[in-house]
Amino acid sequence: MSCAPGKPCEEGKKRRIALLAFGLMALVFFVLSAFSFVDSRVQVTPEVVTYGPYNAVQGKRVFQAYNCMDCHTIVGNGAYFAPDLTKEYQQVGPAWLAAFLGSPGSWPTQTVVAIHLHDPAQLKTTDIDTMQAYLKQFPGAAQRIRQQGGHGTYMPNLTFSGPDIGKLIAFLKYTSDMNTEGWPPKPETNGAALLADRSAHAATAVHAPAGAPPAAAASAQPASDPAVLGAKLVQEDGCTACHATDQSTKVGPGWGGLYNSQVKLTDGSTVTANDAYLARSILDPNAQIPTGFQPNIMPANFGSVLSKQQVDAIVAYIKTLKGNK
Amino acid sequence: MKALQYQTQRLSMRFFMLMLVLFIVQVALGLILALQENDPLFLQGVLNFNIVRADHLDLAIDWILCGFIGAIVFVAPLLSKRDFAHPWLIKFLFYALLVIVIANVCTQYLARFGIAGWWLGQPWFQQGREYLEEGRAVQVALLIGFGILSYIVLRIFPPRREWNEIHWGLVLGVLGLTGVWVFAMFFVARLDLSEYFRWYVVHYWVEGIWEIIHISLVGYLIVLMFHAKIKSVGYAVFWGVAMVWLSGMIGNAHHYFWIGTPAFWQFWGSLFSAFEPLPLVFCFWHIYLDAHQNRKPLENTPAFYFLLGSVLLEQVGAGILGFSMTFARTNVWSHGTWITAGHAHLALFGTFGLLGIAVAYYAVPLMRGIKGFDERLGQLAFWLVLVGVLGMAFAFDMGGTVEVFNYRTLGLDWFGGRIDPAMGGYRVALLVFGCVLLIGAGLTVYDLLTMGYRRPSAGLARERPDGHAAAAIGARPAVGWGRYLSGFEVGLWLLVLWFFGGIITVSLLAFNLAIVRSGHPTLPYTLAAIGYAGLFVATLLFISRFLTSMQARKRAVAADESRDDMDLLGEPAA
Amino acid sequence: MRHRAIDLVLTAVTTVAALLLSWPFWAHFEYWADSRALWIVYVIIGAILAGYVFYAFLGALHTLFEHDALDHAEAREAAKGGADTENRS
Numbered sequence: 007m008s009c010a011p012g013k014p015c016e017e018g019k020k021r022r023i024a025l026l027a028f029g030l031m032a033l034v035f036f037v038l039s040a041f042s043f044v045d046s047r048v049q050v051t052p053e054v055v056t057y058g059p060y061n062a063v064q065g066k067r068v069f070q071a072y073n074c075m076d077c078h079t080i081v082g083n084g085a086y087f088a089p090d091l092t093k094e095y096q097q098v099g100p101a102w103l104a105a106f107l108g109s110p111g112s113w114p115t116q117t118v119v120a121i122h123l124h125d126p127a128q129l130k131t132t133d134i135d136t137m138q139a140y141l142k143q144f145p146g147a148a149q150r151i152r153q154q155g156g157h158g159t160y161m162p163n164l165t166f167s168g169p170d171i172g173k174l175i176a177f178l179k180y181t182s183d184m185n186t187e188g189w190p191p192k193p194e195t196n197g198a199a200l201l202a203d204r205s206a207h208a209a210t211a212v213h214a215p216a217g218a219p220p221a222a223a224a225s226a227q228p229a230s231d232p233a234v235l236g237a238k239l240v241q242e243d244g245c246t247a248c249h250a251t252d253q254s255t256k257v258g259p260g261w262g263g264l265y266n267s268q269v270k271l272t273d274g275s276t277v278t279a280n281d282a283y284l285a286r287s288i289l290d291p292n293a294q295i296p297t298g299f300q301p302n303i304m305p306a307n308f309g310s311v312l313s314k315q316q317v318d319a320i321v322a323y324i325k326t327l328k329g330n331k
Numbered sequence: 332m333k334a335l336q337y338q339t340q341r342l343s344m345r346f347f348m349l350m351l352v353l354f355i356v357q358v359a360l361g362l363i364l365a366l367q368e369n370d371p372l373f374l375q376g377v378l379n380f381n382i383v384r385a386d387h388l389d390l391a392i393d394w395i396l397c398g399f400i401g402a403i404v405f406v407a408p409l410l411s412k413r414d415f416a417h418p419w420l421i422k423f424l425f426y427a428l429l430v431i432v433i434a435n436v437c438t439q440y441l442a443r444f445g446i447a448g449w450w451l452g453q454p455w456f457q458q459g460r461e462y463l464e465e466g467r468a469v470q471v472a473l474l475i476g477f478g479i480l481s482y483i484v485l486r487i488f489p490p491r492r493e494w495n496e497i498h499w500g501l502v503l504g505v506l507g508l509t510g511v512w513v514f515a516m517f518f519v520a521r522l523d524l525s526e527y528f529r530w531y532v533v534h535y536w537v538e539g540i541w542e543i544i545h546i547s548l549v550g551y552l553i554v555l556m557f558h559a560k561i562k563s564v565g566y567a568v569f570w571g572v573a574m575v576w577l578s579g580m581i582g583n584a585h586h587y588f589w590i591g592t593p594a595f596w597q598f599w600g601s602l603f604s605a606f607e608p609l610p611l612v613f614c615f616w617h618i619y620l621d622a623h624q625n626r627k628p629l630e631n632t633p634a635f636y637f638l639l640g641s642v643l644l645e646q647v648g649a650g651i652l653g654f655s656m657t658f659a660r661t662n663v664w665s666h667g668t669w670i671t672a673g674h675a676h677l678a679l680f681g682t683f684g685l686l687g688i689a690v691a692y693y694a695v696p697l698m699r700g701i702k703g704f705d706e707r708l709g710q711l712a713f714w715l716v717l718v719g720v721l722g723m724a725f726a727f728d729m730g731g732t733v734e735v736f737n738y739r740t741l742g743l744d745w746f747g748g749r750i751d752p753a754m755g756g757y758r759v760a761l762l763v764f765g766c767v768l769l770i771g772a773g774l775t776v777y778d779l780l781t782m783g784y785r786r787p788s789a790g791l792a793r794e795r796p797d798g799h800a801a802a803a804i805g806a807r808p809a810v811g812w813g814r815y816l817s818g819f820e821v822g823l824w825l826l827v828l829w830f831f832g833g834i835i836t837v838s839l840l841a842f843n844l845a846i847v848r849s850g851h852p853t854l855p856y857t858l859a860a861i862g863y864a865g866l867f868v869a870t871l872l873f874i875s876r877f878l879t880s881m882q883a884r885k886r887a888v889a890a891d892e893s894r895d896d897m898d899l900l901g902e903p904a905a
Numbered sequence: 906m907r908h909r910a911i912d913l914v915l916t917a918v919t920t921v922a923a924l925l926l927s928w929p930f931w932a933h934f935e936y937w938a939d940s941r942a943l944w945i946v947y948v949i950i951g952a953i954l955a956g957y958v959f960y961a962f963l964g965a966l967h968t969l970f971e972h973d974a975l976d977h978a979e980a981r982e983a984a985k986g987g988a989d990t991e992n993r994s
Contacts, residue, residue: 041938073442073459076381082667089745160371189589197741570965601927
């Protein structure tokens with residue numbers, strides 16, 4: 007019943023106009039859709055984005071297979087439970103991602119990131135080989151190492167394989183390269199500094215400004231017992247991410263019972279693991295490689311991070327570690 | 332009470348029962364998610380958040396589909412004036428659906444190990460795209476299921492020249508359900524293109540096709556409940572569906588702002604989705620007018636409660652909240668935050684979920700031949716569900732506003748653990764209201780499952796011997812909160828709701844201001860608090876006002892209860 | 906006629922408001938399909954189509970209320986004549 011009595015019935019005409027308008031809208035929509043994906047739009051495509059031997063298409067498959075989207079968001083779509091990953095790569099870079107994805111249950115320390123700095127794929131992609139330059143290029147990595155390094159995360163430890171990590175990095179590099187029309191919006195204020203400022207003004211502020219690097223904080227304390235200081239340092243510098251405190255092997259040799267033991271080297275000789283050997287292994291790890299281990303895995307630049315006193319403290323700590331008990 | 336007219340209508344019962352079971356499981360999974368929002372380590376490694384959430388989303392879609400199929404099976408014989416030709420096909424559809432749902436839920440666990448089941452370039456076990464987590468195998472099975480449903484509907488319906496708008500709506504609905512689903516079924520390497528097609532399903536399929544089914548079913552329920560004229564309802568159904576697609580066809584562009592597609596979508600999406608609430612306003616008026624065609628008392632209060640809840644939460648969740656975040660300059664802030672989740676819960680569960688429950692409340696007593704069931708439990712369940720879901724939306728929206736400021740404006744690193752504590756209070760609120768919703772859902776399910784099997788309470792038996800005896804209280808004029816709800820007053824209520832919607836929109840627009848961007852959240856926080864709290868309280872009050880006035884008819888109208896069954900088909904559109 | 910005038914004014918106001926809320930002041934015109942010339946085309950076509958949607962909405966809403974008034978009148982008539990209100994044809 008679309009027509010009042012006594013009036014000309016226009017309902018049929020109205021419905022035809024509505025259908026026509028709908029057709030026009032569909033036309034507009036599909037023309038715009040075609041404009042959206044033509045080559046002249048110059049949008050990056052996943053086939054051309056690679057990381058090492060992997061490309062971003064493979065990465066998208068891994069991303070979907072682990073259902074990353076139902077915790078994180080990507081281009082803003084997903085579960086809002088974990089951070090958006092669209093521009094993650096340009097924040098933290100491949101070395102940090104490789105360090106993180108290797109064991110997502112804990113935050114990488116600078117040392118762990120440094121290990122991945124020498125990955126050939128990383129070197130080839132970013133052309134950065136020093137930590138200083140890396141952290142300058144990827145400030146997000148610097149901030150996270152400083153604030154979170156060595157602590158546990160809320161992400162489940164998903165045990166990604168090596169190839170999966172490379173593929174995921176390729177995918178995140180691709181999304182980072184995408185033109186998302188200015189989303190997410192860039193902050194116009196330094197929120198962290200603002201908050202630190204405000205809490206400093208507040209009389210009851212209990213939050214320490216979350217800026218001080220842990221290593222500096224540790225070395226500022228009186229080192230009454232060098233072994234205690236050493237125990238702290240090996241945590242903070244991420245040594246224990248690769249070295250077990252017993253005789254087992256994580257990435258590098260375990261420390262338990264190492265002191266004063268006989269160490270077989272790859273050149274066939276044998277040395278005693280005394281103070282001098284341990285100190286040299288920290289500062290120049292490629293000089294004497296024990297059998298069963300590869301050179302160029304442990305970063306060779308600890309001399310620039312650790313003072314002489316700190317190296318001695320770490321050695322003193324290793325001395326206290328006995329074999330399996 | 333009416334009797335069942337066609338025996339094959341009973342086939343819908345199993346779908347309603349399955350719907351209820353899936354519903355309660357889905358809400359329980361939601362509670363696990365709320366617990367994990369508060370303690371991310373809860374069940375970590377056993378049931379990670381993403382697996383629980385995938386099941387939460389997929390079950391939501393599954394149980395709503397179950398409700399739709401049940402509703403269609405229930406009304407199709409009435410619309411066709413005959414029984415189904417192949418009851419076994421409907422039974423087969425049910426068992427197939429059962430197997431599909433179980434397979435869908437179980438395969439999500441494979442995401443823990445990164446197993447997608449790649450074969451022929453497609454993920455066959457699970458595919459890890461939001462809302463479309465199910466693997467290709469399940470999707471193909473679903474496609475076949477939708478095809479069978481289309482066949483069943485087309486087979487039973489009368490010849491085409493006898494169709495009215497409701498027939499057309501349901502046919503377009505089931506065919507669209509099958510056709511648009513195909514866009515869910517391809518692995519696309521480009522993220523922008525892959526998201527582009529994902530929204531074909533989430534927007535055109537859920538918001539477009541489901542909406543056609545929703546409008547048609549609501550229209551027919553109004554015919555059944557209030558004996559409204561099928562011609563008037565048919566007119567409303569046609570223009571409701573037309574408005575949905577006239578605004579929504581290009582309106583889909585509001586999903587294409589930031590996924591890597593060009594900037595012109597921001598204009599098109601903003602402009603057209605600004606008009607997407609129009610069909611919802613239109614449909615609300617049609618419900619109001621038809622429910623007030625006469626002043627007969629409600630025959631089945633819980634069914635109407637849930638029906639009104641569905642139409643009004645659609646107005647609030649999809650219409651008003653959707654409107655507030657649909658402009659490029661508001662969406663740039665709300666996108667990818669909890670604000671989206673607030674909208675989604677009200678729009679999806681509020682609109683489609685409550686409709687499924689409404690149809691179940693209408694159909695189950697008829698099929699079980701129950702006269703005058705105790706309606707108080709269903710009413711209580713409705714209020715608990717409503718308060719629960721509105722409270723959750725409030726927690727999501729306010730928590731989301733805090734998130735926008737901390738995450739986007741201040742640029743605080745999520746990883747620094749600063750955003751979490753800022754949203755902490757709202758996470759707790761989410762949990763609290765989630766519990767309310769779970770209790771309400773539990774009551775709903777218990778009531779519908781055991782209706783007619785449990786013993787009626789002694790009080791009910793005494794008070795309502797004829798099953799409809801609130802009228803026995805006697806004719807009292809309805810006054811105050813229960814007085815007749817005039818169209819003018821309804822208009823005022825809608826204006827109040829939209830007024831708060833406007834405040835919410837401004838609260839999001841305020842994030843563009845230089846003062847807010849330099850680190851001062853007072854304005855958006857204040858506006859958001861007023862807007863969201865006002866909107867949800869006004870929604871509760873309006874629903875209460877509407878329902879009280881409907882209830883009061885029992886007292887206002889004394890006798891005149893003995894209306895017989897009537898021909899519910901009406902006649903075809905001219 | 907008065908109805909139509911009011912509808913047209915309401916449509917104009919709403920369309921302008923919607924255009925203002927979605928006005929592309931952030932546009933960068935980098936891509937050819939985002940060029941200034943095409944933006945003008947987009948805005949014109951968009952305004953016409955959007956205006957139509959709102960105008961059609963108002964028309965449909967009017968008719969909805971007209972139907973209701975007719976139904977009510979019919980029901981009253983039927984009640985007066987003592988006929989069964991449900992005996993619709």
